[in-house]
Amino acid sequence: MTLTERDRALWEWAAGYLHVRDNDAHTLYSYGLATALVARTPSARPEIVLPAILLHDTGWSTVPEEDILEAIAPQARRPELVRAHEIAGARIAREVLSELGHDEADVEEIVEIIDGHDSRAEALSVNDACVKDADKLWRITPHGLATVQRWFGLDADEALRIVSARTHEHLHTEAGRAMAGAMGALASIELTAECAVLRAE
Template identity: 60%
Template sequence: MGSSTSTRLDRDISAHIPPSSAIGAIVSLRSEDDAVWNLAAPHLAVRNNDSHTLYAYGIARALLRAIPEADPEVVLPAILLHDTGWSRVPDDQILEAIAPGGGRPDLVLHHEREGARIAREVLTVLARPERIIDRVVEIIDGHDSRREALSIEDAIVKDADKTWRVTPHGIRIVCGWFELTPDESLRITAARVQDALFTPEAKAMAGALISIASIDQAPQRQGR
């Protein structure tokens, strides 16, 4: 961060900077989620799944603030563990499994099953209640392939996972995966997100992100 004393204003404004809590900012994982992260992270060191997972966690936290009836003790472990199963798929096959216009549904199902197994192991080690473990495992085993949401918690996990695609990070990562321009990446990710979300809150969030990314591609923004 830069200095709170503006070189243009020539006075200190630090007393007017609110704390992160005042604006609902997420500056770290909850302690109970950090314990899950520490055990999940070794399984997420493939295809940017570690950074994807952290961004999806932030999105899930935002959705939970807007949907207070959902249980964070189910949603947050589930989002941190949802993609651990990709660590059980050969690295050179992962992109083929998720590529637009084709893919390998068998590998998608395999990563879901493996992720569910890893999630049960992690949450058992952490002595989470069995009812929580069962719900998290159920969500992860089908988070990509299942077309309906089993619960509001399942809907939030699915929505947080997919909304990531149209964040600046998601668009940039998809560019690298498939050698696309930012405009091409935006069009692919937006098309795959717009009709796949369950909650109105996620639809509004994704719409705003898509609008911002679209403006970044406008000639006026590009200086053309």
């Protein structure tokens, strides 16, 4: 899979805002997940979902890096920073999308999705549902689990339990729930004694 020409141009703009706490890698993995979700979700529009996922976390660039983990930790102490990054991300998205000549109605929908992608529990639309699910599904990928372990000093079992609790029950699409179930099953198998024996051989 590769980024479309349209999305590659957008990524080149977005990447400058994503060099904070692995947001660049998180965004690319989430883009791949969003592409899969769109392909399996009737009526989802890739021209909304994919730009939204590329830009959704650009607002973290406006938050001091040393404060970000306090906002996203399992026991978050600075939840107001989650809202701050959404507001900043919506502003950045509007600027970038307008500069690149995206359709005005599409820009409005993308901005609305970004402005609430973490803090808003319910999805506004099928497009919003795909963005929310792609963002959350990253947590349960091998890259996401390894990143969570590193950020919070957790072992693999702790990371999987925390990520699972913050993912499975918060997904909006059938495709997202199926993907989470499959990735969670694989991560669980990796933790078995049988797999440990195989890795040691």
